[in-house]
Amino acid sequence: MQLETTINGNKIVLDFAGGEFLAETLRRYGYLSVKEGCDTGSCGLCTVWLDGAPVLSCTTLTARMEDHEITTIEALNVEAEEFAQFLVAEGAEQCGFCAPGFTMTVLAMRRELKHPTVESINHYLAGNLCRCSGYKGQMRAIVKYMGVE
Amino acid sequence: MLEIENIIFPANLGEALATVRGIPGSVVLGGCGYLRLGSRKIRTAIDLARLGLDKIVETADTVEIGAMVTLRDVETDALTVGLAGGVLAKSVENIVGVQLRKCVTLGGSVAGRYPFSDPITALMAVDAELLFHGRGVISLQDYLEGKWGRDILVKIIVPKRQWIAAFTSVRKSVTDYAVLNCAVSKSGQDYRVVVGSRPSRALRVTTAENFLRENGLTKKSAVRAGELAAESLQFGDNPRGSGEYRKKICPVLVKRALLEVLDAA
Amino acid sequence: MKYIGKRIPKIDGVGLVKGVPAYTSDLAINNNALIVKILRSPHASARIIHIDTTDAMAVPGVECVLTYKDVPETAFTLAGQSFPEPSPYDRRILDPVLRYVGDEVAIVAASNERVALRALAKIKVEYEVFTPVLDVESALDNELKVHATQPHTNFDVGCDASRNVAAAHSLEFGDVEAELSRCEVVIEQTYRTQAQAHAMMETYRASTSIDVHGRLQVMTSTQIPYHVRRHLSVILGLPKSKIKILKPRVGGSFGGKQTASVEIFPAIVTMKTGKAAHLVYTRQETFCCTTSRHAMVLTVRLGADKQGNIKVVDIHTLSDTGAYGEHAPTVFWVVGQKTLPLYSAICRYHGHAVYTNKAPGGALRGYGATQGTFALESAVNELAEKLGMDPAELRLKNLIKENDAHEALCGSLPGRPAVLASSSLDRCIKKGMELINWKNSFPAKDIGANKRRGYGMAVTMQGSGIAQIDTGSVTIKLNEDGFFTVSHAASDMGQGSDTMICQIAAEVLEVEMDQIIVASFDLDTLPYDPGAYASSGTYVAGKAAVIAAEQMVAQMRGAAARILDVSAEAVAYDSGLLSASADKKMSISELATTLCSFAGMDQLISKGTYGGETSPPPFIAGFAEVEVDLETGESKVIDYVAVVDCGTVINENLARIQVEGGIVMGIGLGLFEEVRYSGKGRLTTNSFMEYKIPSRLDIGEIRVAFEESHEPTGPYGAKSIGEVVCNTPAPAITEAIYNATGMRCRNLPVTAEKILMGIE
Numbered sequence A: 001m002q003l004e005t006t007i008n009g010n011k012i013v014l015d016f017a018g019g020e021f022l023a024e025t026l027r028r029y030g031y032l033s034v035k036e037g038c039d040t041g042s043c044g045l046c047t048v049w050l051d052g053a054p055v056l057s058c059t060t061l062t063a064r065m066e067d068h069e070i071t072t073i074e075a076l077n078v079e080a081e082e083f084a085q086f087l088v089a090e091g092a093e094q095c096g097f098c099a100p101g102f103t104m105t106v107l108a109m110r111r112e113l114k115h116p117t118v119e120s121i122n123h124y125l126a127g128n129l130c131r132c133s134g135y136k137g138q139m140r141a142i143v144k145y146m147g148v149e
Numbered sequence B: 001m002l003e004i005e006n007i008i009f010p011a012n013l014g015e016a017l018a019t020v021r022g023i024p025g026s027v028v029l030g031g032c033g034y035l036r037l038g039s040r041k042i043r044t045a046i047d048l049a050r051l052g053l054d055k056i057v058e059t060a061d062t063v064e065i066g067a068m069v070t071l072r073d074v075e076t077d078a079l080t081v082g083l084a085g086g087v088l089a090k091s092v093e094n095i096v097g098v099q100l101r102k103c104v105t106l107g108g109s110v111a112g113r114y115p116f117s118d119p120i121t122a123l124m125a126v127d128a129e130l131l132f133h134g135r136g137v138i139s140l141q142d143y144l145e146g147k148w149g150r151d152i153l154v155k156i157i158v159p160k161r162q163w164i165a166a167f168t169s170v171r172k173s174v175t176d177y178a179v180l181n182c183a184v185s186k187s188g189q190d191y192r193v194v195v196g197s198r199p200s201r202a203l204r205v206t207t208a209e210n211f212l213r214e215n216g217l218t219k220k221s222a223v224r225a226g227e228l229a230a231e232s233l234q235f236g237d238n239p240r241g242s243g244e245y246r247k248k249i250c251p252v253l254v255k256r257a258l259l260e261v262l263d264a265a
Numbered sequence C: 001m002k003y004i005g006k007r008i009p010k011i012d013g014v015g016l017v018k019g020v021p022a023y024t025s026d027l028a029i030n031n032n033a034l035i036v037k038i039l040r041s042p043h044a045s046a047r048i049i050h051i052d053t054t055d056a057m058a059v060p061g062v063e064c065v066l067t068y069k070d071v072p073e074t075a076f077t078l079a080g081q082s083f084p085e086p087s088p089y090d091r092r093i094l095d096p097v098l099r100y101v102g103d104e105v106a107i108v109a110a111s112n113e114r115v116a117l118r119a120l121a122k123i124k125v126e127y128e129v130f131t132p133v134l135d136v137e138s139a140l141d142n143e144l145k146v147h148a149t150q151p152h153t154n155f156d157v158g159c160d161a162s163r164n165v166a167a168a169h170s171l172e173f174g175d176v177e178a179e180l181s182r183c184e185v186v187i188e189q190t191y192r193t194q195a196q197a198h199a200m201m202e203t204y205r206a207s208t209s210i211d212v213h214g215r216l217q218v219m220t221s222t223q224i225p226y227h228v229r230r231h232l233s234v235i236l237g238l239p240k241s242k243i244k245i246l247k248p249r250v251g252g253s254f255g256g257k258q259t260a261s262v263e264i265f266p267a268i269v270t271m272k273t274g275k276a277a278h279l280v281y282t283r284q285e286t287f288c289c290t291t292s293r294h295a296m297v298l299t300v301r302l303g304a305d306k307q308g309n310i311k312v313v314d315i316h317t318l319s320d321t322g323a324y325g326e327h328a329p330t331v332f333w334v335v336g337q338k339t340l341p342l343y344s345a346i347c348r349y350h351g352h353a354v355y356t357n358k359a360p361g362g363a364l365r366g367y368g369a370t371q372g373t374f375a376l377e378s379a380v381n382e383l384a385e386k387l388g389m390d391p392a393e394l395r396l397k398n399l400i401k402e403n404d405a406h407e408a409l410c411g412s413l414p415g416r417p418a419v420l421a422s423s424s425l426d427r428c429i430k431k432g433m434e435l436i437n438w439k440n441s442f443p444a445k446d447i448g449a450n451k452r453r454g455y456g457m458a459v460t461m462q463g464s465g466i467a468q469i470d471t472g473s474v475t476i477k478l479n480e481d482g483f484f485t486v487s488h489a490a491s492d493m494g495q496g497s498d499t500m501i502c503q504i505a506a507e508v509l510e511v512e513m514d515q516i517i518v519a520s521f522d523l524d525t526l527p528y529d530p531g532a533y534a535s536s537g538t539y540v541a542g543k544a545a546v547i548a549a550e551q552m553v554a555q556m557r558g559a560a561a562r563i564l565d566v567s568a569e570a571v572a573y574d575s576g577l578l579s580a581s582a583d584k585k586m587s588i589s590e591l592a593t594t595l596c597s598f599a600g601m602d603q604l605i606s607k608g609t610y611g612g613e614t615s616p617p618p619f620i621a622g623f624a625e626v627e628v629d630l631e632t633g634e635s636k637v638i639d640y641v642a643v644v645d646c647g648t649v650i651n652e653n654l655a656r657i658q659v660e661g662g663i664v665m666g667i668g669l670g671l672f673e674e675v676r677y678s679g680k681g682r683l684t685t686n687s688f689m690e691y692k693i694p695s696r697l698d699i700g701e702i703r704v705a706f707e708e709s710h711e712p713t714g715p716y717g718a719k720s721i722g723e724v725v726c727n728t729p730a731p732a733i734t735e736a737i738y739n740a741t742g743m744r745c746r747n748l749p750v751t752a753e754k755i756l757m758g759i760e
Helices: A022-028 A077-089 A099-112 A118-124 A136-146 B013-022 B071-076 B083-092 B106-111 B118-125 B140-144 B206-215 B219-232 B243-264 C013-017 C113-121 C176-182 C225-236 C264-273 C283-288 C328-337 C369-387 C391-398 C425-435 C497-509 C537-564 C588-596 C652-671 C729-741 C752-758
Strands: A002-007 A010-015 A047-050 A053-056 A069-071 B002-008 B027-029 B040-047 B056-058 B062-066 B129-132 B136-139 B153-159 B164-171 B178-187 B190-196 C034-040 C046-052 C062-066 C104-110 C124-129 C165-173 C185-193 C205-210 C216-220 C243-246 C277-280 C295-304 C310-322 C346-355 C444-446 C451-461 C471-478 C484-488 C516-519 C572-574 C577-579 C585-587 C605-611 C619-629 C635-645 C701-706
Touching (some): A047 A099, A077 A099, A099 A118, A099 A136, B013 B040, B071 B083, B071 B106, B083 B164, B083 B178, B118 B164, B190 B206, B219 B243, C034 C113, C046 C104, C062 C264, C104 C113, C165 C310, C165 C328, C176 C346, C185 C369, C216 C264, C225 C243, C310 C369, C328 C369, C369 C451, C391 C425, C425 C451, C425 C619, C471 C497, C471 C537, C537 C572, C635 C652, C652 C701
Parallel strands (some): B002 B040, C034 C277
Antiparallel strands (some): A047 A053, B062 B153, C205 C277
């Protein structure tokens, strides 16, 4: 199958199999920041933005992507770098495999939460699993990054 | 691995209905949350994404939630947040994470009749009805009992009343499926007590509802209503908990939800 | 100190966060590899009577379908251990006998995943199905056998397949029975620990091809690149020189990738076809068809006098190693090694690791110490209650102290018990008591309606490398304009060993860290290291880095002396400057440039190799504050205090994250993580929907403090930290729940249901 969509601001014609999900398509097209961790929509590693909102690319059918805007971390280099500096300053990226999807969620959260608190941040990020860090270092980084009181 | 041979994007509901009725084995796509689990081969998939079913609208006496509205929108939209004390929003807030909730749809949860569903339990407590295209309106309760099928769910309709409602659940971990969930509501002297994930489907507990109608809601009657719920319902075992445990926490969840309603009243 | 003890960011961190391609599947994507998929046994115990691959082979795009008839019959173990491995050689690439649900039946390689899966479905297999052995407690001497023939072992580990025993062990110091009979107070209890999944975020994967030299190239997400090469060499009958191993960034591991679970499958495909092959395990395969923490049944007997002097410790363990004995003997031994030295000179450790028809046990962070700590520390808590003593005081009275000797400490020889050269465990306990306000909080307090908070504690020790066995090396090369390449194979899997080694080298070499390149990717260029396990990174590889860097400084002084025409002793080295006098001096850059040229003609390469005579234990005192809902049984760890003795803290950030991550893993083990099986032996917790690891909403406060000791044999006084961190939560939490509810759970995990059903 074939359709036209926008990835990171560029219009592109995607070739894909009928049952294919977006995570697989994106990796095939070279967006290697997109990781997959679970096959069941449970881990958050594959988070990308669909029309500006964070979604699981493993649960989003590629066939539905006609005329949508998909954003991966490759398009957010400056912002991602800024947050990355906070995260690595805490050592909280660890193995790093969950970090791009986590960062996509954090950057979306920054746009969405007007008055972030530790509680609302934790709730927003609950779908991003991490087995290395124990989450606390991630929160220390976010509190500094977002200037939470 | 999912295989889909053909995907149809119907231009209108009539076409969608004709397709689902006309092509044996065709599948209506919702939020696709469960679609990728296991290995499945679909000859024809029908995608309703382009029919504008992703809106939440208010009428004079209802709030109507389109079948393709995502759980994340249910959680954040002012209309659903403001409905019945936000019981719908509360019922979905611990389902995995924002990214999944932005994918999966309320229509998908409802149409699938998932017995572990949190929003179904909450919807039952506010007398939700379902509009199926070409067929009309059916109560959620009737639908869960197995009536109707192979139709196109258009929207979920919640009547506007002076609902005061609450949702409670027990989970082994916060983002897990509920071991047991409960939603209650009060509108005037009318009560709903619903218990789901027993682990079979959500049921209203009329004995408890009647008791509350007759005795009013007090701290004491809340306890008794909980006991009645545990006595009236059947509970079973699954990996998340035994029937015995569920029976033991049922009165607690019902009581706590009712006390929340009492506090808010 | 410029770098040691500082909060240094990881050298690869920013790139990983931004999603720069770095992992096996990122780097393997462009070689048009065949996609490998595996057909697995639907039965827990069966034999293949007939297997027909004709239809599968006929699917367009299928390159090969391999069954047991097509692969070498060599038996081996996949455990990542130094040769001679203690683990029994009880597996083959493919075997007509299938020993658990998920055991490999056939290998398919095809042009893409969809084709491979279509072909898998077309393989016809006829099975003879047997009754499986599923219950660990009846496996020993069961008439049903998991292995019909006795596997080879490199030395006696007590393996006896005719009894379903993978390993047996008995170690006794003093006369345990006699001492127990003299004790005024005796505790005897049986504790059960469940299988736990590693749940690293990157599933298992490997990519193979034949390189331009005709060598088998294997890129793999592993902790043990050298062991992987050795295993493949034995299994495939290839000289090690014909195998090239690449280890990219690893997306988490926790001991899982200390077993070479997947490399053999794409490797045999590449050997058969000559083509590149790539295998990525699904999450389901990762749960069902690799390893998990050995489930154990541990019976502890503790004897003490009425004053609370612990006189004797006896631990009997039954370990469930599943269908294969990867790490079965060693995990089993470590249960005793990391518990017996703590409390009493008179002690015993004994029991069996048994085969069952379930997914194999394996290495998982803690490696037996986690299970042993749960049992022993729970028993110590029970003893404290029986004695009417504060459990913290009971421990302070009895625990091994710095400079004490104990025959069960690693590195002991007969008649020559090893000495505990560093410990601040007493300070850790006191500090933890202070932080959690122990004196005012223990044992419990009411918190509003139907809620109670309980307090509990536990201590633990681990090791730092494997004493007198595992030995690692680091080399340092001075490059042509004065920067260095530090090479090692200690296998960073996210914990930051590349960064730690860079810090140490920079400290000794007195240069900025960005003047050091850390090479850890291509085994062809790396010195030997057994890999990232047994908490060896900082202690073994870090020490090797100190030695190599010191040698490099000496070499630079010698080379500068030659160029400056003075004696080596006359050359002083200070922060990149080599000087003999005011006019006889040169920078590293000048030295390096000269040495690479015709004029200098001397490439400097230094080396350091280290292995510990002992395995210095790090210690933790852990304190849990747990709130229990008395009406539903739900519990939450409100606060967890961990006070850590890891010797000198080399990198405070990375050490703290190790502790926090390990505690969360321990909380999961304590409260809800559990590998479960159906009645027929199918592993049912096969996804993150069914096997829940803690999310950030499941975790309360975690507070970490360090009480540094100084380990004289460690680099800058450091010991390990990676594993010891996940041992204390389970016993501390169950004790806190007991104190809150009166319900003592000796059977992990302590779920809300167990608590509620147990109250009253």
